[in-house]
Amino acid sequence: MVEISKQANLPTQFGDFMIQSFREKKLFKGESYLLEHLVLRTIEIPENPLVRVHSECLTGDVFSSLKCDCGGELQMALKRIAKERGFLIYLRQEGRGIGLFNKVNAYALQDSGLDTIEANLALGFQEDERDYEIVRFIFDYYRLSQIRLLTNNPAKICAFKSMIKLTREPIIVECNAHNAHYLEVKKTKMGHLL
Numbered sequence: 001m002v003e004i005s006k007q008a009n010l011p012t013q014f015g016d017f018m019i020q021s022f023r024e025k026k027l028f029k030g031e032s033y034l035l036e037h038l039v040l041r042t043i044e045i046p047e048n049p050l051v052r053v054h055s056e057c058l059t060g061d062v063f064s065s066l067k068c069d070c071g072g073e074l075q076m077a078l079k080r081i082a083k084e085r086g087f088l089i090y091l092r093q094e095g096r097g098i099g100l101f102n103k104v105n106a107y108a109l110q111d112s113g114l115d116t117i118e119a120n121l122a123l124g125f126q127e128d129e130r131d132y133e134i135v136r137f138i139f140d141y142y143r144l145s146q147i148r149l150l151t152n153n154p155a156k157i158c159a160f161k162s163m164i165k166l167t168r169e170p171i172i173v174e175c176n177a178h179n180a181h182y183l184e185v186k187k188t189k190m191g192h193l194l
């Protein structure tokens with residue numbers, strides 16, 4: 001079940017957006033919980049809009065963590081979407097879907113030498129627990145039929161290809177001493193097109 005908020009203006013340092021929230025009720029082991037996703041879109045939408053589907057990473061997006069490339073990707077995506085027109089779909093699936101608490105535990109395991117995937121597996125999760133069904137709902141809601149998807153992640157291309165006609169736009173963020181290994185794992189173990 002999905003509830004849809006009203007739309008509101010959201011001026012940002014990158015440009016002016018409209019913001020809207022999609023509240024999704026999900027079930028986990030018989031317990032229901034809510035995920036409040038966000039969509040930022042430009043006021044004018046071209047026929048073939050630029051779209052970024054970004055999964056929440058509080059440490060990277062808000063605290064400028066250098067352990068991953070999420071914050072840089074988010075800023076670059078907002079900058080490009082503001083200029084070229086389109087949508088940022090911000091999914092509240094923190095830590096590849098394992099949640100913030102578990103992500104911090106995974107970071108602790110990484111401090112002892114495991115990589116990002118090995119740490120998730122050691123905690124009893126899949127390497128990627130994300131689920132993109134809500135995106136289909138959002139594409140339908142905005143009546144999108146084709147998009148330019150901003151991503152390096154082949155799993156996302158594969159997931160969205162069944163929902164919509166798409167072409168890929170690469171997103172390249174500079175690596176640093178802290179995230180170089182993380183990006184290498186994304187490239188070699190998760191097939192990212194870096």
Ligand SMILES: [Zn+2]
Binds near residue numbers: 059071
């Ligand atoms: Zn991140």
